[in-house]
Amino acid sequence: MDDVRWLTDGEQEIWRAYMTASVEFSAYVDRQLRRDSGMPMAYYEIMVRLSEAPGRCLRMSELADASLFSRSRLSHAVAALEKNGWVHRRPADADRRGWICALTPAGFEALAAAAPGHVTAVREHLFDVLTPEQLDTLREIGRAISSGLRTECDTARAEDAAACEAGDAERGTAAEEDGSDDPRGMAGAC
Amino acid sequence: MDDVRWLTDGEQEIWRAYMTASVEFSAYVDRQLRRDSGMPMAYYEIMVRLSEAPGRCLRMSELADASLFSRSRLSHAVAALEKNGWVHRRPADADRRGWICALTPAGFEALAAAAPGHVTAVREHLFDVLTPEQLDTLREIGRAISSGLRTECDTARAEDAAACEAGDAERGTAAEEDGSDDPRGMAGAC
DNA sequence: TACGTGTGGTTGAACTTTCAATACCAGCGC
DNA sequence: GCGCTGGTATTGAAAGTTCAACCACACGTA
Numbered sequence: 001m002d003d004v005r006w007l008t009d010g011e012q013e014i015w016r017a018y019m020t021a022s023v024e025f026s027a028y029v030d031r032q033l034r035r036d037s038g039m040p041m042a043y044y045e046i047m048v049r050l051s052e053a054p055g056r057c058l059r060m061s062e063l064a065d066a067s068l069f070s071r072s073r074l075s076h077a078v079a080a081l082e083k084n085g086w087v088h089r090r091p092a093d094a095d096r097r098g099w100i101c102a103l104t105p106a107g108f109e110a111l112a113a114a115a116p117g118h119v120t121a122v123r124e125h126l127f128d129v130l131t132p133e134q135l136d137t138l139r140e141i142g143r144a145i146s147s148g149l150r151t152e153c154d155t156a157r158a159e160d161a162a163a164c165e166a167g168d169a170e171r172g173t174a175a176e177e178d179g180s181d182d183p184r185g186m187a188g189a190c
Numbered sequence: 191m192d193d194v195r196w197l198t199d200g201e202q203e204i205w206r207a208y209m210t211a212s213v214e215f216s217a218y219v220d221r222q223l224r225r226d227s228g229m230p231m232a233y234y235e236i237m238v239r240l241s242e243a244p245g246r247c248l249r250m251s252e253l254a255d256a257s258l259f260s261r262s263r264l265s266h267a268v269a270a271l272e273k274n275g276w277v278h279r280r281p282a283d284a285d286r287r288g289w290i291c292a293l294t295p296a297g298f299e300a301l302a303a304a305a306p307g308h309v310t311a312v313r314e315h316l317f318d319v320l321t322p323e324q325l326d327t328l329r330e331i332g333r334a335i336s337s338g339l340r341t342e343c344d345t346a347r348a349e350d351a352a353a354c355e356a357g358d359a360e361r362g363t364a365a366e367e368d369g370s371d372d373p374r375g376m377a378g379a380c
Numbered sequence: 381t382a383c384g385t386g387t388g389g390t391t392g393a394a395c396t397t398t399c400a401a402t403a404c405c406a407g408c409g410c
Numbered sequence: 411g412c413g414c415t416g417g418t419a420t421t422g423a424a425a426g427t428t429c430a431a432c433c434a435c436a437c438g439t440a
Contacts, residue, residue, distance in 0.1 A: 017332030129338035142207030148319035
């Protein structure tokens with residue numbers, strides 16, 4: 001019970017610095033998106049993932065994994081996006097349990113309109129304030145934390161995740177056309 | 191309009207690594223707290239701040255600043271904490287606009303019970319997976335981002351924040367006694 | 381073919397957060 | 411004192427998230 005390895009003062013300092021920055025930064029970015037584009041960051045995230053996918057559409061479960069959403073959260077979020085006309089659901093043709101979520105032209109436009117402000121916010125408050133070395137380290141830190149979370153009890157999950165790689169079927173019915181100029185979806189938009 | 195400095199592929203990689211880790215990590219920590227202690231991380235955060243304050247109490251506005259909550263969010267959260275009996279509000283005696291929020295003995299106990307699991311989660315998934323050099327850099331990264339966010343339009347705020355340092359009045363009516371053993375509140379508990 | 385199990389996805393209720401509006405009080409100028 | 415301006419805190423409604431069922435279908439097995 002009392003063999004807890006409490007944080008030292010130095011660790012405490014690191015922890016607070018990290019948490020504070022992380023909370024402040026994401027609050028800033030989220031407010032920027034809500035204010036300037038009327039969408040929370042979570043929706044932006046979903047639409048970016050869709051925009052990068054072949055045909056600008058993904059199965060719900062793939063979209064959930066890509067955007068780190070729980071299935072339930074994604075269902076609700078997609079329902080809201082659909083109400084906005086930014087996204088559209090249709091049944092998957094190979095597996096009758098599944099649904100394909102596709103970005104609509106209006107959704108792509110909304111995303112394209114939101115991206116410049118968002119990217120600018122990220123650049124100014126993340127990339128411009130850190131040195132190249134710090135940025136390198138940040139990438140490594142991110143990787144280390146993420147991979148650390150995929151161990152332990154989750155080991156089981158990690159194991160059968162290895163056997164995974166299918167799922168690229170269906171999706172053929174490509175999203176509605178859209179005379180857009182960006183050949184790679186909205187990649188680069190964060 | 192098109193002078194947006196889009197992210198390069200390398201920057202994209204850094205951004206994704208950071209965001210992924212940040213989201214996964216905080217989701218993990220939050221779920222750990224909810225599952226094992228029945229409180230969201232936000233509540234834990236509030237109670238830690240209170241536990242560290244002299245007399246284990248703070249004015250609502252000070253608490254909001256300390257925990258990075260908006261005032262409205264804090265009002266709602268404290269209302270919930272109060273319903274749980276973990277916290278208690280009384281009017282500030284010097285300034286009749288203000289309210290003092292105090293940690294109750296039950297609140298302190300709940301915090302003390304939650305801390306070991308939380309600290310362990312943080313240690314195992316943050317401190318144990320990073321090298322000392324990475325941790326040093328993480329602290330600097332945090333500081334750089336936070337201070338970068340306190341410039342620009344917020345410059346005004348930063349200015350009058352300098353003139354601030356009062357606010358240590360009232361608070362005398364110290365929180366209910368509590369035969370606890372930890373002399374420094376719950377500092378070290380993250 | 382029928383059954384049991386597991387996956388994909390949705391739903392409703394409870395909870396949390398945001399946003400805008402409100403009430404209340406302090407401090408200042410007159 | 412009186413009105414003004416600004417700070418402190420709360421409120422209610424709307425939006426978003428979590429949690430625990432739940433339904434429908436796929437797949438393996440008998």
